[in-house]
Amino acid sequence: MEQQPDPRVTHLVRTVMRAFYDSEYVVVMEALLRSNRIREERLVDMLHFSPKQTSRILNQLRSDQLIRCEENVAERGTGLGTGNIYWIDYRLFIDSVKYHITAMRLSLSADKKDNTCVYPYYCPKCRRKYDALAAQRHVDIETKDFLCCFCNVELNEVEASEPSITSPSSTPSPTPTPSPLTTSSVSPPSGSDGSTSSSPTNPLQRLNEALAPISRLLIEIDELAKAAKELEQEGEDQMPYDPFAPPTK
Template sequence: MEPEVLTEVPESLKRLIRLVTRGFYSIEHAIVIDLLVRNPCMKEDDIIELLKYDRKQLRSYINTLKSEKFLKFRMRVETDTEGKMTRHNYYFINYLMFVNVVKYKLDHVRRKIEMEERDNTSRASFKCPGCEKTFTDLEVDQLFDLSTQKFICTYCSEEVVEDESAVMQKDARTLLAKFNEQIEPIYVLLRECDGISLSQDILEPEPTDLKHTSRYVANSQILVYFYL
């Protein structure tokens, strides 16, 4: 059975987009995204007027979000009050790609951490002060002596000690657990957004001149939120 085609962006998807941009990008990037969550398709001039960025500054933020495949843009030729034809850029969120891009990036980070943990596991964590033989975490179970309740070197029978140089490596092994814990809110939202089907009006919204809508004025309130 095909999923229902939604004509409005689900709140879970809005929260996901805001959470990701606020957590991993600058506040300026997050403000741009927040504007486009509230207003599906914004003219570049409107964004500049509202945020008080110069055009070059805004485009640097936009280009980052475009390169991450979070945003798309459409160019439109319009006629001004003097009858002059001018080109204007309109920006909107790339909902079709956003969820998949976030999944890919998180999976890439997770795989990298797992690889580092595997490398750390194979490194020496215990050392014999007598013969200076080293042992990994995977070998430590072979060193435990039931009669003495100590870890004994299998080469010279002295008690082995923890290799101080490996302490930092052990700390790194908890990184994956910390990563999963911190990213769990994003994973929850990703699961809620999985399989969502959006209408074409959301994926390719029509440009709107926000100066002629009450929503344009209301958007100024978000600046207070971000700069408190």
């Protein structure tokens, strides 16, 4: 009897897809969950998507390291020529999700650190820049205004509509390759009635709250994989349970 992946593993796949991806990606991944290995032409027929749309979705999922592909495969008895076969590699999927979650958290932490280097005040005369702490060291006792320590001129505050004045040593980060697995696309957790809980103002806290269900599933799956490995090391006669159940060719 062919093993199936642990329900927690498939639940993780569905949770990640619904949190980060549009419905067309969710539908394709659901078909892969139910079919293990499936030809691209079969997906087109099942989902009534155009070949171009199906290929675009599969290429994106493959680029995000969520699925695998075996190219130019000829299956006997199908009457079809060579084609691509896709399936979910659950170990690859989990590793990819862990990587993207870590990358998102590091990115937000870096953004938070960069924000502390912003200079919100500047002198309109000499154009020197001051951060919030430095500006408080030069205050007019009577007016309580921040003053330039060189020109003794009241400092101006950078307006929200103006470009941020940052440290000259700071350099812009390269633009990453667009992917649905980004912080901008993560959906907040919803209650049983479909309502969303109020999110904290801190972006990192919002991300952690949104990713809480996924993080819990990853912890459970890690514990499951550890237990399966311990069974395998015991050298029992029966084949140990594989929670990832790789598809058979």
